[in-house]
Amino acid sequence: MTLPAQPVTRAATAIDQLANAYTETLLELDPGFATSLGRPGRESEYRDQSPAGLAAAEQATRAALASLAALEPADSVDQVTLHAMNERLGLDLELHSSGWLLADLNNIASPAQEIRAIFDLMPTATVADWEHISARLANVQGAVDGYLASLRAGARRGLVAARRQVLTVIEQCERHAGTEGYFAALAREAALDPAGPDTPSPDSASPHDAGPSLPASLATALLANAELARTAYGTLVDFLREELLPSAPVADAVGRARYALASRQFLGASIDLEETYTWGVAELARVIAEQEAVAEQIKPGDSIEEAKAVLNSDPARALQGTEALTAWMQKLSDTAMAELAGTQFSIPDIMRTLECRIAPTQDGGIYYTGPSEDFSRPGRMWWSVPVGEDSFTTWAETTTVYHEGVPGHHLQVATAIYQSGLLNEWRRNVCWVSGHGEGWALYAERLMDDLGYLADPGDKMGMLDGQRMRAARVVFDIGVHLELPIPAPWGTGNWTPEKGLEFLRANLDISAGQLDFEFNRYLGWPGQAPSYKIGQRLWEDIRDARAQRDGASFSLRDFHTQALNLGSVGLDTLKMALLHG
Template identity: 80%
Template sequence: MTLPAPAPRAATAIDLIANAYTETLLALDPGFATSLGRAGHESEYRDHSPAGLEAVAAATREALTQLADAAPADEVDRVTLHAMNERLGLDVELHESGWLLADLNNIASPAQEIRAIFDLMPTASVSDWEHIAARLGNVSGAVAGYITSLRAGAERGLVAAQRQVRTVIEQCERHAAADGFFTDLAKNAATDDGGPTLPAEVTTALLTQAEQARCAYGALVSFLREELLPLAPAADAVGRERYALSSRQFLGAAVDLKETYAWGVAELDRIIAEQELVAEAIKPGASIAEAKSILNADPARQLHGTEALTQWMQELSNTAVNDLAGTQFDIPEIMRALECRIAPTQDGGIYYTGPSEDFSRPGRMWWSVPEGEDSFTTWAETTTVYHEGVPGHHLQVATATYQSALLNDWRRNVCWVSGHGEGWALYAERLMDDLGYLADPGDKMGMLDGQRMRAARVVFDIGVHLQLPIPASWGSGTWTSEKGYEFLAANLDISVGQLDFEFNRYLGWPGQAPSYKIGQRLWEEIRDARAARDGEEFSLRDFHTQALNLGSVGLDTLKMALLG
């Protein structure tokens, strides 16, 4: 079934404020424009210096001032006003805390973002490669601005932990190597699908600018090792005050951290008990570990090589889209393309990038395979495809992009709240189980393993960063990073390389990892409250449609919008 395009909605005063703010952010951050597929700023970077951060903060304060005098014209406006006041107000708090000056971790800081933008740049034409060459030439300026901010943060006593600095040094060393990312990008430059050969001057520019980019990352390595590392604290824990601020950033809601920690402990126990029941179904009397060994030894559940992994991901994703479209969800034809790819890096992790505004670049699921890993098990990853694709992130993000007639630019393209987005993706995994797509005991074990990992994150993240008492079932005393690593190793059934990556990620990005499971909890609480309120009139499909059409908002805003 082909769905009609959304009915147009006249822009209101609040929409105009939101759209103008979005245009300001696009002008200040050309990489953001690239992520949306917008033309015009293909070679530039945002100003990573303190001046650049202040420019964004000034624009945010101005937008908040304008919103203070605006009255909502309809329900869409009411949600926008609630969401923008919450998000922008928190952005100002984060800026004033000073911690944006010390933004450094192993997954989502300028050290990664400056390089990662090249993953989203088109490569179909000669002009595309000219843009890539020009942006390569601007890497050095972006890195210099970032170093200035890190130095300013250090002057205020705000420095990431030693573990994060060392990890980022290792990452940047790989990019700065003679055979690293930038060199590889330039040497292998070619237009897509057998297009025209690149002119010699473009090839020369790519090689020259790639060398400059490589050297810029070398300079970043030197700064981090020689200047920042000696100032970095040994302690990984960030403390209650900073953690509470970060938790709000990733949830769009303030939760009772001690109560949430206790819930995480109980949820972990519950999931382990459910896994034990599934293990019994795989083989009577088998432990969870024994059941997994049986699954891992099953040739029908094994993949060898990244090409086989990519093909399997794509086929499973296509099946989910085809099955769910028109039955469980309304999925317009333009949203049904989802590309599964191997990421160009080897840092670990699986992630999703949304489509361009016109869907000419489809949504993409990326698998970053650590070096040396070449074997994969389908039972462990079926649920991941649903998490990243449909009905997870792709359905969520692409729906917001599609709703251009209903949602203003800020709602569609700027507002992304981890607890909402990642909470939905975990909610989607459970939904696929409810719909029978994880009826196979192996696939269900994989889903439960993922849920167990996310529950363990709640315990680890809050416990370590707030230095809370360890539950008796997992040890004694208070949490430390080292005790936390042992706890993760017992609950995350992943390779050592992935475990190290995840461990460093949780320590360096406080509040983000628990937002998945806490977000799922809040999504389910809102759904259940809505079902109780509507009684026999409750429709799960209609609930999902209304919720997804809101776009990504903070979880307090989601509750307000769906429950009143």
């Protein structure tokens, strides 16, 4: 089975029509979602962040789930849709019922970040594009006001994010509200992107800072509306500090009930938390042993740390500055795309553009954003470089490029978008399950090792470092949030955040800024970080079970094609589709 030159076409069924209608409702409720898909219209608007907005989303989900119950699947594609929608929408209702959506605040994926982050996806090639940006800047205050209403409603119910998260978000929002912050810089540096929205801008942290200037009236409006957005974030800072912080609990651990719900949210599967914790401890030990073997290859007799020092001192593996970093990312990504296309994967031409950019923020982390539905905006890999960091090592990040690009997220996300004739709107554009998506990306890293792309011991050490980090996150995240006993040799007693920080410091070879960001992320976004490694585990389990079932007829390439053509689904749905469908 190969990916055809043209997408598969299939007549829409009643289940497809319902899924498409539900997607249109979500687009109506959330203009930012439309922006993320590259759809024109309502570019200046935000979703209603208030309790009324959450209630409208809940009502739409409940109605769709009720309608779905009356339908029967027409084919195997419908069977997967039915299974996936029942699981995802049912879980959404549980999340609404829990009340915690009213208290949505953390250092990485809450409205505090999302209200600003939507601008990263807005095109900047035309005057009309910048008019949309200006108008949306003027509406930041309304989005913030709705968000504050929800946080107040949550606080009245005793639902407030931990104090550590509130303090972290205050710091983030203060930067955006500053006179040299994101909004001020966006307006000050505004210019037409000379390359247009479809061409990489690899040499600058701001992809639109070198083009023709805007009309004077628009430039003036941008400055004024950026000031409104800055003021809005100042309002958010004041609320967080003066109203929310005094009621924020000191404890970071969320407890078993909330953690189990969050775990299901990010995996699309129910797992035995204690068994998974024990597996995570063993997996961490296994990866460390593998690193020790690779260290011996790098320099016989050296420890892991000593071998890394050898790699870090190698000028051939060093990059200075974000321009060099971006050029290296782009070259490595382009090479993988060219060599994997037609050999290990079928990659249509329309999917073969992947831009590598430096993110306009400095919070830390590397992430991927998918292409627009028509691929006019390509998939993009973003590197958010913390303040003061200007040196990078290729051995540590080669595997990250494969994770975010090909055969990782770009191949996965772009394939689902490409299959517009096979998958309905909800399957392609709404359903995203972290354990499926991030599990695939980790699976892809190991696959690149199997294919020989990490034959260099340094590059393999980098991949193992990533695997070690993800295994450590399973131990930390479950252990700290459930306050489980610390396993030997990592300490005594039960986990606390402070003991967990020392554990992370021993197992995550990242900068101090990145470590601080990750530590707060795990505490504030329970269940998400472990979904990578647990997802990889479940992906590999499903592949191995499929190989055992098919015997001599098993084809890894066909397995990958069938799996990617499903789009992102919960891991229980993936298992059903690939083993029992």
